[in-house]
Amino acid sequence: MKKLVLSILVSLPVCLACAPSASAEEFSVTTTVAFESRYVFRGIQFAETSFQPGIDLSYGNFYGGAWLNLPVGDDDFIATPGGEELDLFAGYSASLDGVTSFDIGVTYYTFPDLMSGFFDIFEEDGDGLGANTLEIFGGISFDTVLSPSFYIYRDFMFDTTTFEGGVSHSYPISENTSFDFGGAVGYVIDDDAGADYLYGAASADVSYAFTDNASASVGARYGGSDIAGGSLIDDSIAGTTKSSGFWFGLSLSSSF
Template sequence: MKKTAALLLAAALTGGSLSAQEESSYSISLDFPFVSDYVFRGIKLASDSIQPSIEFASGDFYAGMWTSQPVTGSIANEFDFYIGYGAALSDTWSLDFGATYYYYPETPSGDESFEPYVGLSGDLGGGLSASGYFYYDTELETSTMQGGLGYSAELSDSSTFDLAMDLGFVVASGGTDYTYYGLSGTFNYTLNDVASSYFGLVYADSDLAGEDSHFYVITGISMGF
């Protein structure tokens, strides 16, 4: 999944997007973040991790790979491959649909799962944005509904401060249903025409029994061509 995906928190923490050259019919985006905790839908999966990603986009089509590589502990790494298409519904709202393939090569059985998704996102004006997504994991038979709000404030010609919050519900067939939520604040600074840096703080929590709340740092560099 675009955990730049999953989705509003991750998107808010990428430090913003960088445009391709005007004469190009496609763009390539690279992201190199470090997180002090890897938390996915309210559940901590690893501690200190490097999470590079690459995405190709042409018109409304996009495809990419995201990976989490823990640098502490003996946690298995993760690779996510995704593909999707965004269709404009108006000048400010768009429909997004696609699918993500999750692969964990270091687990004994090489665990994997497949998750189609569909979502709606839009610009509310005044720096505010909103999104709503539905995901269904075919392997785990789990449905996830997530909504989010974002706010971006321009601090200078080269810097912005972004706030994001999300709320999600997980319905697991034969498992435990739960609610999760998160809040983040990110400072983004443009380094040059193709690169920007970012630093953010994230709070994530859920009502899942035995799962603590999490407060962690994300920092990195993103590039676009």
């Protein structure tokens, strides 16, 4: 559940859908180490305070990588008791006309605390939670005001389809500093349990570039959902007793 179209999804993954798009046939590597006071994905909290290291590889229009969630404490949550997670992802992203880009790919989610085997796709652990799962995705984005994007995700084990739209913008403060913000709204259709729900996310970060290849950021996030019949604000974090959906995060990244 890596980064999404936004830094808030941290993920992502979030973001699983925020992948590099290169026009030249060159190989690049980007490493990131993040700290988040909560790990929230699509309106559901999976862990408390966590470290989130990751690596992104790209060659031309192809990309892939790995992302980890490593909880600092031992708090258990409904989604994934223990909170440890390893995601592997790969995809292809390219520009269609200089303004519109498309992105297709696949993400393999694994949960070391619960899985019986790394390659046990579709195998549940008895309670239907935490088994490895495979998700494909496709999306389009536009290089225009607020950089709008729209993605569709299909999870094969949990039989869910997710529709997510997002916007983001970076406002320069100085030569090396910028204010970055973004937001996303998504809807999850659960074909199995019928537990469809709406979620939202937002982020605001101050980023500083040490060099052309190294940067740091710190900021606030918000995530919410209408799970359990509430609103995006009232039922902000599903699977917990918390009434507030705000948390913070910071990250360091470098590329070569």
